[in-house]
Every structure is written in C-alpha cells, then in structure tokens.
Amino acid sequence: MQRFWIEKLNKSGYSVYGLDLQGHGESDGYQNLKLHIKDYDDYIYDLIDFIKRVKKSSILESETRSDTLDKEQIETFENLPIYLAGFSMGANIMLRAMELLNNTNDDLITKGSIKGLVSLSGMFSIKAVGSPDSFKYKYFFSPVMNLMSSIGPTDRISKSKKSYERCPYVNDLISFDKVRYDGTITKNLAYGLMKSVDTLNKNMDRIPKNIPILFIHSKTDNICTYEDALLFFNKLNNSNKEIYTLENMSHVITIEKGNEKPLNKMIEWIQYTQYKEEEKKKKKQKEKGKK
Structure with missing residues (x-):
C-alpha cells in the first residue's frame, strides 16, 4: 500500500498496520529464500497471529492509560473496530483466514472484533493458469506444477515479460522498489498459490455471513480476472x-493512475459500515431502555 493511501487513511481517523509476508519485503523467508514458503497456510496463520497482536496492543494501551481514561474510553480502546484490507494474494489470504477463524469459532469472529473486509484486486483465480474449475487448471497446470514443486521446490519459475503493458510506468515503480525482490517465486510457492484459489473457492461457505465485505476489482485486471472475482x-x-467495479485500470490499483478512486470508495464504505454499526447500537440501547 503506497504512502498516499496510508496518509489519507490516517487523516480519516484510521490507524494502519501492515504485514510483510514471509519472504516478502524485509521479512525472512523459509530456508532464507525470498518468495518461498514451506506451506501456503503459514501465510494465513501469520496473518491471524498479526491481527491478534494488534488487538492485544490496543488492550495493553488501555491498561497503561487506565489512570487517565474513564470507563467508556477504556472500553473503546479494548474494542476498537478492526477492518482488514488485502491486495491480490493478500485478499486471498485474508478471506481464507476468515474461513479458518469462523470454522474454529475464534473470538475474533464470535465477539465481533472484525467489522469489515476489503478485497483489492483479489486473487480468486490466476489468469495465466485459468479458473479453478477450468480444464487447463484441473488437468494440466495443477498436476504439472505439483510434480515440479515436488522435484525442485526451491527452483524458481521462469521470468515472464513485463506484466503491466496497460500501465508501463507501474513496471518502473516496481523495479525501483528497494525492498522488493527482483527474482521470481519458487515452484513450491507457485503451487501453493495455485492451490490457494481452489481451496478458497471450495470453502467459501465458511466465510462469516455477518461481516460486511467490499470487493474492488478492475474489469481489465490482467492478473486476476474480473470475471472470476464477480463469480466468487x-x-x-x-x-x-458489495462489489465496486473499476474501468480502465489493470491489477495494481493501489499505485496506478486513478488509484484515489478505490481509496475513496474504501474509506466511504468503512465510514458507512461504522455508521450502520452505531445505529444498530443505538437501537439496542433504546429497546433496552424500554424494558
């Protein structure tokens, strides 16, 4: 997420916490390799742990400031609403985490800590290998990549041509990113990514039904197709x-020209869900007062 997004979210009253996944950015990778993973689920458990750490930090802050806060302020600190936003693979990880948390009746779900989810160019399929139900995915790419990852899990997939022909300057922005690894992903991670879209789709009924979800996706996404996002x-x-459809953008909607549109939509949506939550609370209090 670029700095402009963080600054605008801060100005709108939201603290922003970001996570470098294993082998991404400045985080160490499995076997000290970049863009490599032992098991894709490790990403999901890392995210769950991260959310709980962030929540715990707000509780600890309320405890250290208990002398200067009244009861209502302490309760506010301890129950700060959490909104999760994930880009591309991050959206896949976020929604898969919701499936697992809901399946185990985790407190994050049962106590209503998570108030909303935002999928930005979510990875519900990978255009290069087809949708999870397609013939080429099931009977060619999936078994072939499974075999290749078993033979050489740390071997890297071949480098493709520049990904963002619609927005060529995005390639330049990515190449100048100092913390971004310039090489390609390992075959084990490639297979993990392929499996993840199938796993997410097969378990979508476990995604909590009561948590608001916003999907923001471009019709001309060249990595994760709009058609599969809409199908999901x-x-x-x-x-x-709710799904918010973008025109004339590619995949990296957080840095492309016009990226203020998805950002503004996300902020407006969060504010609206907060408003609805407050209205629900007021209604409950009124009903309680009548008894």
Missing part, C-alpha cells in the same frame, strides 16, 4: 457484500 462475489452467501 455472486456465489458468496453474504447479505452485506
């Missing part, structure tokens, strides 16, 4: 879902 959205059993 339509199949998802959630009455609080």
Whole structure:
C-alpha cells in the first residue's frame, strides 16, 4: 500500500498496520529464500497471529492509560473496530483466514472484533493458469506444477515479460522498489498459490455471513480476472457484500493512475459500515431502555 493511501487513511481517523509476508519485503523467508514458503497456510496463520497482536496492543494501551481514561474510553480502546484490507494474494489470504477463524469459532469472529473486509484486486483465480474449475487448471497446470514443486521446490519459475503493458510506468515503480525482490517465486510457492484459489473457492461457505465485505476489482485486471472475482462475489452467501467495479485500470490499483478512486470508495464504505454499526447500537440501547 503506497504512502498516499496510508496518509489519507490516517487523516480519516484510521490507524494502519501492515504485514510483510514471509519472504516478502524485509521479512525472512523459509530456508532464507525470498518468495518461498514451506506451506501456503503459514501465510494465513501469520496473518491471524498479526491481527491478534494488534488487538492485544490496543488492550495493553488501555491498561497503561487506565489512570487517565474513564470507563467508556477504556472500553473503546479494548474494542476498537478492526477492518482488514488485502491486495491480490493478500485478499486471498485474508478471506481464507476468515474461513479458518469462523470454522474454529475464534473470538475474533464470535465477539465481533472484525467489522469489515476489503478485497483489492483479489486473487480468486490466476489468469495465466485459468479458473479453478477450468480444464487447463484441473488437468494440466495443477498436476504439472505439483510434480515440479515436488522435484525442485526451491527452483524458481521462469521470468515472464513485463506484466503491466496497460500501465508501463507501474513496471518502473516496481523495479525501483528497494525492498522488493527482483527474482521470481519458487515452484513450491507457485503451487501453493495455485492451490490457494481452489481451496478458497471450495470453502467459501465458511466465510462469516455477518461481516460486511467490499470487493474492488478492475474489469481489465490482467492478473486476476474480473470475471472470476464477480463469480466468487455472486456465489458468496453474504447479505452485506458489495462489489465496486473499476474501468480502465489493470491489477495494481493501489499505485496506478486513478488509484484515489478505490481509496475513496474504501474509506466511504468503512465510514458507512461504522455508521450502520452505531445505529444498530443505538437501537439496542433504546429497546433496552424500554424494558
């Protein structure tokens, strides 16, 4: 997420916490390798641990400041609403984490700590290998990559041509990123990514039905197709879902020209979900007062 996004979120009253996944950015990778993972689920458990650490930090802050805060302020600190936003693979990891947390009745779900989810160019399929239900995915790419990852898990996939022909300057921005690894992913991570879209789709009924979800996706996404994002959205059993469709953008909607549109939509959506939450609380208090 670029600095402009963080600054605008801060100005709108939101603290922003970011996580470098294993082998990404400045984080160490499995076997000291960049863009490599032992098991894709490690990403998911890292995210769950990170969310709990952030929540715990707000509770600890309320305890250290208990002498200067009243009861209502302490409760506010201890129950700060959490909104999760994930970009591309991050959205896949975020939603898979929700499936696992909901399946185990974790406090983060049962106590309503997580108030909303935002998928930015979410990875519900990978255009190069097809959607999880396609013939080429099931009977060619998946078995071939499974075999290749078994033979050489740390070997790296071949480098493709520049990814962002629609927005060529995005390639330049990525190449100048000092903390970004310039090489390609390992075959073990490649297979993990392929499996992840299938796993997420097969378990989508476990995604909590009561947590609002916003999908932001471009019709001309060249990495994770809009068609598969829309299919996932339509199949998802959630009455609080919304999809916001972008035109004339590619995949990296957080840095492309016009990136203020998805950012503004995300902030407006979060504010609206907060408003609805407050209205719900007021209604409950009124009903309580009548008894």
